[in-house]
Amino acid sequence: MANNVKGTRDILPITSNGFSKIESLLSSIATLFNYHEIRTPVLEYSEVFSRGVGEGSDIVRKEMYTFLDKGDRSVTMRPEFTAGIVRSFIQNKMYATEELPVKLFYSGPAFRYERPQLGRYRQFTQFGVESLGCNSLYNDAEVISMAYSMLLALGLDNVKLKINCLGDEQSRTNYKEALKEYFKPHLEEMCPDCKQRYELNPLRILDCKVPYDHELALGAPKIAEYLSTESKERFDKIKEFLDKSKINYEIDDQLVRGLDYYSEIVFEFAYVSKKGKDYGALGGGGHYGHLIKELGGPDLPGVGFSFGIDRLLDVLLDDEILKEEVPAVDLYVMPIGNNVRNEALNLTNMLRLSGYKTDLCFDDIKLGSMFKRATKKGAKFAVILGEDEVKNNKVIIKDLSKEEQKEIEVKDLLSYLDELYRSHHCHCHSHEGECCSEEGCECDSDSDCKCHH
Ligand code: AMP
Numbered sequence: 001m002a003n004n005v006k007g008t009r010d011i012l013p014i015t016s017n018g019f020s021k022i023e024s025l026l027s028s029i030a031t032l033f034n035y036h037e038i039r040t041p042v043l044e045y046s047e048v049f050s051r052g053v054g055e056g057s058d059i060v061r062k063e064m065y066t067f068l069d070k071g072d073r074s075v076t077m078r079p080e081f082t083a084g085i086v087r088s089f090i091q092n093k094m095y096a097t098e099e100l101p102v103k104l105f106y107s108g109p110a111f112r113y114e115r116p117q118l119g120r121y122r123q124f125t126q127f128g129v130e131s132l133g134c135n136s137l138y139n140d141a142e143v144i145s146m147a148y149s150m151l152l153a154l155g156l157d158n159v160k161l162k163i164n165c166l167g168d169e170q171s172r173t174n175y176k177e178a179l180k181e182y183f184k185p186h187l188e189e190m191c192p193d194c195k196q197r198y199e200l201n202p203l204r205i206l207d208c209k210v211p212y213d214h215e216l217a218l219g220a221p222k223i224a225e226y227l228s229t230e231s232k233e234r235f236d237k238i239k240e241f242l243d244k245s246k247i248n249y250e251i252d253d254q255l256v257r258g259l260d261y262y263s264e265i266v267f268e269f270a271y272v273s274k275k276g277k278d279y280g281a282l283g284g285g286g287h288y289g290h291l292i293k294e295l296g297g298p299d300l301p302g303v304g305f306s307f308g309i310d311r312l313l314d315v316l317l318d319d320e321i322l323k324e325e326v327p328a329v330d331l332y333v334m335p336i337g338n339n340v341r342n343e344a345l346n347l348t349n350m351l352r353l354s355g356y357k358t359d360l361c362f363d364d365i366k367l368g369s370m371f372k373r374a375t376k377k378g379a380k381f382a383v384i385l386g387e388d389e390v391k392n393n394k395v396i397i398k399d400l401s402k403e404e405q406k407e408i409e410v411k412d413l414l415s416y417l418d419e420l421y422r423s424h425h426c427h428c429h430s431h432e433g434e435c436c437s438e439e440g441c442e443c444d445s446d447s448d449c450k451c452h453h
Contacts, residue, residue, distance in 0.1 A: 007114070007122025015313065018322040019125075022154065022312050023107050026127045029150050030105035033142070035129050038104040040084040042111075046074040052083030052295055054260025056201030058193070063112040077111040080259065082288070082304055083295065085130050090297035100133035100300070107309070119279045119311040128285070128306030132292065137234045140265050140287050140303045141241040147283060147305045148247050151269060154312065155321040159282065160270040161248060164255040165235035166203070166263050167227045168289065175226040176202050182220050190216070203256045222253045231264060238265055263289040267305070273318040282315065283307035328378025331358040331417075334370040336386035343390045347383070347410070354414055358383075374400055381420070383413075 004010060011019055027037065046066050053060050065077040078084050085104060089095060094102045107127040114120055129146065131139055144161075151159045166172060179202040183190070187198060190205075194213050197204040206217045227235070242249050249267075257266045266286030271279050285305025293299045316322040331351055335344035348360040359377055361370050367384075374382045384396040384405075395413060397420075398405035408416050 005122070007116040009121060009123075009310075013326050014324045015317075017325065017327055018313055018316065019309060021322065022309055022316070023125075023127060025153055026150050026307070027105065027107065029146065029153060030129055033103070033129075033146050035103040035105040035131075038085055038088065038106050039108070040078075040081065040088050040106070042077055042109065043075045044078055044084045044087065046076040048083050048087050048295065049076050049079060052086065052261060052291060053080065054201065056197065056204055057258055057260050058204070058207075059112060059258060061196070061200075063114055065111045065113060079112045080110055081106050081108070081126060081128055081306065082130060082259070082261070082291070082302075086132070086291055086295050086297070086302065089132050090292065090295055095133055095292075095298055095300060101131045101139060101302075102133055103129070103131050105129045118277070119308070119314055121310055124311075125309040126306045127309050128283070128304055130302055130304035132302040133300045135301050137237050138241070141238050143285065143303045143305060144238070144242070144265075144267055145245060145247060147267075147269065147285070147307070150307070151282065154316060156271065156282070156312075156315065156319075158271070158274075160250065161242075161267060162252040162255050162270060163239075163242075163249050163265060163267045164223065164252050165227060165231060165265055166223060166256065166286075167231040168263060171223070171227045171231050172203070172263065175221070175223050178221045178226060179203065179205065183216070186216055201260055204258075206254050206256045207258060217254065224253060234264060257284060257286060261288040261291040261294070262286040269307075271315055273315055275318055277318060279311055279315050281308075282311055327357075328380075329359045330356045330379065331381050331383055332370075332374035332377055332379035333358060333360040333383045333385065334367065334374070335361065336367065336384065338364055339387055340385050340390050344385050347385060347395065351383070351413075351417075356417065371400070381417075 030037075046064070049064060050060050055061070059079045064079050066074060069075050085106065089102060089104075105128065108125065109123055110126050111123050113122060116122060129143065131143055144163075148159075148161065167175065180198065183194075183198055183202060183205060187195060190198070190213050191208065191210040194205050194208050194210070197208070205213060206220065208214055208217060239249075252268075255266055255268060256262075257268070264287040266284070268281045268284035271282050273279060283306055285303070287301060287303045289301045290299070292302060313322070317324060333344055333348045333351070335341055344360060348358050351358040359379070361373060371382065379400060382398045382400055384398060389395055389407075393410045394407050395410060396405050396407050397413075397416065399420075406416075
């Protein structure tokens, strides 16, 4: 028997409902911020990432799914979205044809050959945004506050926002020199990765998890001492915005992020679940001053962030904000006997196309077993159809929470169901399946609401 590839996972229906809920909530918030969806290919030419994400990053050095296609071109399954989106921004000349900033959001799978562990997979789904072509620090501030609002909207009110400033190019060049000087005497004892990082991008050493290197990194010079006046002012103004917006944050001078294109502000949202599991970063991002130019476009900056949906889902399940469940149906159609199958299927489809989520029993089983199935599927009402009913153009509707049932003419069925739902359920169209608890809502209780709109 074949198994799934190590580090990948199947999102089964019991979980995929939560997955979709997260994606749709995040997309709707991005839309409120006037961001538009972009879908770029999973496959890009490898240079998009080697030039974009950076030769010095762990992602490019060790984690990419790269192969030669049948035409001998090196292609890579995207390990992240930003570089591919910037490639598309340039290729489609969005910088010339659209108002700047171009605000984009995305959701889809990304691939990294990492060691699988809690919240870390080799195929995972990212949701993120990119705002391209605007250098205002308030654009950076808006992106951070959007990410924060999204986490709050998901019910995660205990996230820890960490920020750091990597400065402009000159600040970073000076800082890298200082880091090299600091690490040089210890290079022999440092891990093989850090020896390479020392040459390619010494900032990456600050990210190293190997105990010796990590300890050493704690004593390294701090970027704050090397920031230019402009970078410092920019960072201060963003902090002022966060203070005024009551967005709690802490400055983490070790935060460098794993992608080489960042400059100026970088940020990350850390989370420990209520049960105490440390999920690391739920998402992060930052400003990138020169990535667009680096990939062959005009000298315009960008800013963005990315959340890991798999990790968000794990956290929301762990904190019991989401439940693992297959969504319930509204109605369950129960044909009695084999002679009414055609009518039952047509009736079921009619109910479905009228907006009721409806399932149908295909098996010739006892009525009692059908009721058990209906209850298991969470149906509120059973629609029973036997030969007599078909002959008389009628159906029986049974409220599964009570012992009541009623015979109804097929032509009156929809208005009867609408009436039932109106009297039992919420009128609000703004949600699905759960009570909105808004004024005017006629649900008896949260659990009572099965709004089918
Ligand atoms: P990054 O692109 O590295 O900044 O990652 C952004 C977010 O994507 C992280 O905070 C995680 O939530 C998620 N993420 C990154 N790598 C993985 C992975 N291997 N498995 C699951 N989620 C990931």
